[in-house]
Amino acid sequence: MDLKVKKIAAGKLRRYTNFTFMMYLAHFDIVLKNFIDLFKIVGGFLQAFFRLIFLRPDVIFLKGGYVCLPVGYAARVLRIPYIIHDSDAAPGLANRLLSKKATKIATGMPLKYYKYSEDRAEWTGIPVSEEFKPAGVTKQRKYKKELGFDTDAPLTVVTGGSLGAKNINFAVREILPDMLKKSSVLLVAGRERYPEMLDLKKYEEWEKGVLCSNFRMLEFSGEMWKLFSAADLVISRAGASTMTELAAMHKAVIMVPNHKLPGYHQVKNAKNYAEANAALVVSDDEMQKKPEKLLDAFNTLIRSAKKREELAKNLADFSKDDAAERIADMVIRTAKSK
Numbered sequence: 001m002d003l004k005v006k007k008i009a010a011g012k013l014r015r016y017t018n019f020t021f022m023m024y025l026a027h028f029d030i031v032l033k034n035f036i037d038l039f040k041i042v043g044g045f046l047q048a049f050f051r052l053i054f055l056r057p058d059v060i061f062l063k064g065g066y067v068c069l070p071v072g073y074a075a076r077v078l079r080i081p082y083i084i085h086d087s088d089a090a091p092g093l094a095n096r097l098l099s100k101k102a103t104k105i106a107t108g109m110p111l112k113y114y115k116y117s118e119d120r121a122e123w124t125g126i127p128v129s130e131e132f133k134p135a136g137v138t139k140q141r142k143y144k145k146e147l148g149f150d151t152d153a154p155l156t157v158v159t160g161g162s163l164g165a166k167n168i169n170f171a172v173r174e175i176l177p178d179m180l181k182k183s184s185v186l187l188v189a190g191r192e193r194y195p196e197m198l199d200l201k202k203y204e205e206w207e208k209g210v211l212c213s214n215f216r217m218l219e220f221s222g223e224m225w226k227l228f229s230a231a232d233l234v235i236s237r238a239g240a241s242t243m244t245e246l247a248a249m250h251k252a253v254i255m256v257p258n259h260k261l262p263g264y265h266q267v268k269n270a271k272n273y274a275e276a277n278a279a280l281v282v283s284d285d286e287m288q289k290k291p292e293k294l295l296d297a298f299n300t301l302i303r304s305a306k307k308r309e310e311l312a313k314n315l316a317d318f319s320k321d322d323a324a325e326r327i328a329d330m331v332i333r334t335a336k337s338k
Contacts, residue, residue: 006051009044011037012066013093015262044070052078058335059083059103061327064095072098081334085327087126087240089113089272090265103334106327108240109318113272124327125320126244131225134250143230148211149184154302156183157231162220164190165237167288168256169197172235174291175298176203176215182302184214186227194219225249233301233308235294238266238281243273247319252308253279254297256287278314 014030048071052060060075060082062068068084072094075082081103084095089109091099099105105116106124114121135143141151149155156179160168169189172179179185180203189197197217205213221227228234228249236242238257246253255273257266273279280297287294301308320326 008047008051008067008070009040010067010070011040011044013037015093041066041070045074048074049077052080056080058338059331061085061331062095062098062102064092066094069094069097072102076101081338083331083334085124086114087244088263088265088269090263090268092263092265104330106330108244109269109272113268122326122330123320124330125323126240127324127327128241128245128248129225132228132245132248134248135229140230140232143226144184147186147227147230148216149186149214149230153214154183154232155186155230156233156235156298156302157186157188157227158235159188159224159227159242160190160193160237161239161242162191164188164193165256165258166193166196167284168235168237168294169193171256171287171291171294173197173200175295176200178295179298180214182299183233185216186231187215187217188221188224188227189217189219191220232305233298235298238270238273240265240269243269243279243315244319247278247315247317248321250312250316252301252311253315254294254301255279255281256284256294257281259284273315273318276314276317277311278318279311 014034052074057080060071060080062072062082062084064085064087072082083104083106084098084102085106085108086095087108099116102120105121107114107116107121108126110123111118111121144151144155158168158172169187172187176185187200200217203213203215204217224245228246228251231251233254234246234251235254235256236246238255255270257270259267270279270281274281280301282294282297
């Protein structure tokens with residue numbers, strides 16, 4: 001299928017949860033960038049407005065994020081129906097603004113976590129690649145072997161995302177010797193953080209191309225589905241997409257939400273999962289002060305297959321296998337009802 005891509009200008013509002021008003025004044029570069037981006041938003045609105053006049057679509061789907069704002073406002077002026085999708089339990093600023101006039105709202109989590117009216121909102125879930133699906137014991141052992149690990153030993157996969165998570169990496173550095181006494185460990189350190197974690201390579205032993213230790217560190221992997229399939233336990237941030245992938249795969253997870261993101265959306269995601277007994281949550285702040293907090297959560301789950309199964313089952317309830325079809329159906333219904 002050929003898809004036409006048209007770019008427009010867009011600007012974002014830089015907000016930091018730990019910044020006070022005086023701190024913003026002290027960082028004039030941030031204030032200046034925000035001011036410049038206001039003009040980008042206006043420019044993007046004008047670009048979107050004239051392109052939509054020419055294209056005149058029946059419906060517009062907006063996934064969220066600041067780039068959607070000028071398109072959504074142009075659609076509103078032209079009376080073109082649009083749908084927004086919220087992945088996180090805490091909608092971002094763009095979606096909060098766009099939701100007021102959205103024809104329909106698709107959500108990544110159950111509607112009870114949102115303030116949207118049920119006549120417009122529908123829990124569709126978040127589409128994930130078809131590779132992210134439950135792996136049986138045979139496949140799990142196969143992937144463990146491919147990664148170089150003992151197929152009979154539990155495997156813990158630690159990831160902070162493609163760029164890496166400094167605080168999680170540093171905590172693992174402190175507790176790794178204790179973790180390795182009970183589990184094999186695969187750390188995806190991230191593209192930005194990998195160089196500062198190279199000291200952990202001393203735990204990774206190879207002989208003639210064969211892994212001879214129960215630790216391995218990667219900079220990045222384009223096959224996270226394979227790593228998750230092999231894992232008995234995953235330690236991760238609480239981003240909506242990653243958590244949906246892990247839910248689809250029925251995995252036991254320890255979440256360390258990033259508390260510095262605007263809107264605290266990862267913290268709110270993690271709170272909802274924890275209250276549903278779908279994951280263990282370790283505070284990033286507490287983990288920085290005492291890495292043993294992460295070790296305690298790890299010990300709790302690595303010792304109990306029953307507890308891991310319980311969390312995995314509850315987390316799976318947050319997944320919609322047909323999320324893509326649900327969203328497509330919503331778009332089609334909206335277009336036909338125009």
